[in-house]
Amino acid sequence: MTEWGDGTRCVHSGSDGPVAGQPFLGGPVLAAPYHLGADDFYGRAGNPTWRALESAIGALDGGLCTVFPSGMAAITTMLRTLLSPGDVLIVPSDGYYLVRTFLAGLDVRVREVPTTGPWTADVVAGARLVLLESPSNPGLDVCDIKAVAELAHAAGALVAVDNTTATPLGQRPLELGADVSVASDTKALAGHSDVLFGHVTVTDEALWQELQRQRTVSGAIPGPFETWMVHRGLGTLDVRLARQAENAEALVAKLRGHEGVATVRWPGSPDDPSYAIASRQMRRFGGVFTFELASAELVTRFVGASALVSAATSFGGLHSTADRRAQWGDPVSEGMVRFSAGLEDSHDLVQDVVGALDRALAVPLQ
Numbered sequence: 001m002t003e004w005g006d007g008t009r010c011v012h013s014g015s016d017g018p019v020a021g022q023p024f025l026g027g028p029v030l031a032a033p034y035h036l037g038a039d040d041f042y043g044r045a046g047n048p049t050w051r052a053l054e055s056a057i058g059a060l061d062g063g064l065c066t067v068f069p070s071g072m073a074a075i076t077t078m079l080r081t082l083l084s085p086g087d088v089l090i091v092p093s094d095g096y097y098l099v100r101t102f103l104a105g106l107d108v109r110v111r112e113v114p115t116t117g118p119w120t121a122d123v124v125a126g127a128r129l130v131l132l133e134s135p136s137n138p139g140l141d142v143c144d145i146k147a148v149a150e151l152a153h154a155a156g157a158l159v160a161v162d163n164t165t166a167t168p169l170g171q172r173p174l175e176l177g178a179d180v181s182v183a184s185d186t187k188a189l190a191g192h193s194d195v196l197f198g199h200v201t202v203t204d205e206a207l208w209q210e211l212q213r214q215r216t217v218s219g220a221i222p223g224p225f226e227t228w229m230v231h232r233g234l235g236t237l238d239v240r241l242a243r244q245a246e247n248a249e250a251l252v253a254k255l256r257g258h259e260g261v262a263t264v265r266w267p268g269s270p271d272d273p274s275y276a277i278a279s280r281q282m283r284r285f286g287g288v289f290t291f292e293l294a295s296a297e298l299v300t301r302f303v304g305a306s307a308l309v310s311a312a313t314s315f316g317g318l319h320s321t322a323d324r325r326a327q328w329g330d331p332v333s334e335g336m337v338r339f340s341a342g343l344e345d346s347h348d349l350v351q352d353v354v355g356a357l358d359r360a361l362a363v364p365l366q
């Protein structure tokens with residue numbers, strides 16, 4: 001059977017097909033209790049708007065999906081579900097920092113390993129769960145998910161991949177051998193900078209049921225309206241990613257040769273350290289790249305001089321944004337910028353960004 005392309009899958013995944021007189025995407029079902037007598041009885045336990053989106057994301061991820069009100073709610077529920085006191089958890093030392101903050105309160109033994117490894121049998125020995133983030137945030141390093149999954153499984157450990165940066169179109173961790181694909185859909189998947197959201201997709205049905213149960217008992221449930229907004233955004237993920245990647249590629253080419261700009265990283269560049277593995281295991285690249293200016297002050301000047309780029313954290317949205325990561329405590333240089341290419345016209349964006357850099361760098365520092 002031929003597989004539909006990404007655009008087709010985004011538009012049609014999760015749909016039961018046309019029903020006369022019904023909308024293409026049914027609106028959010030707003031219910032606390034339901035009239036008794038069918039599957040749905042109370043809004044904390046089940047909602048048809050969740051199920052529609054879970055069916056869509058699950059189809060893209062290749063597994064059984066559970067949606068959550070944020071990426072952190074997805075990750076922490078996954079960790080609480082899989083880990084018991086005393087377990088060993090491996091987390092990326094360069095990964096999303098809140099995960100480490102949350103873990104400080106759990107009775108699990110945490111081992112930190114850089115995304116680039118080294119990944120050896122010793123490193124994963126005794127672990128219950130290996131949490132990977134590839135490409136990592138904000139470093140954009142990658143690891144060989146298939147190889148790490150084989151190593152981890154041989155040691156009796158499960159593997160979860162934070163797939164936020166890639167999205168289900170950029171990478172399918174479950175196909176690469178991971179047991180869990182978890183993501184913040186606040187970023188590119190929802191894509192409009194107006195909602196927080198997250199999901200966990202797994203292949204094991206018992207684990208899926210347990211995640212659904214954990215959501216019900218914890219009460220960390222997404223609102224139906226937010227869920228519907230994410231579903232609406234998902235329909236255009238393919239075209240949004242395509243424009244974002246096109247813009248990232250054009251900007252990276254200009255920044256690489258720019259005086260005053262150092263260490264430009266984008267996994268989609270053939271000369272990037274991540275490219276060899278990324279191009280093998282990823283299906284396509286996104287719009288997030290990083291570069292370094294010499295100081296925090298230069299980053300402020302650059303953003304101030306740009307008409308199109310806003311200073312904002314998060315990434316993957318319609319608008320181009322620049323985030324100086326050191327301000328959030330990431331262990332990176334003061335002038336390190338995570339840039340999220342938006343959906344502006346490439347020509348406009350390149351002209352604006354290069355012009356803003358030229359102006360920022362032209363003024364002598366005090």
Ligand SMILES: *Cc1c(COP(=O)(O)O)cnc(C)c1O
Nearest residue numbers: 070071072096137164184186197
């Ligand atoms: C943003 C992000 C999260 C947290 O997601 P929220 O939706 O903000 O809770 C987790 N992992 C990665 C890689 C992220 O970028």
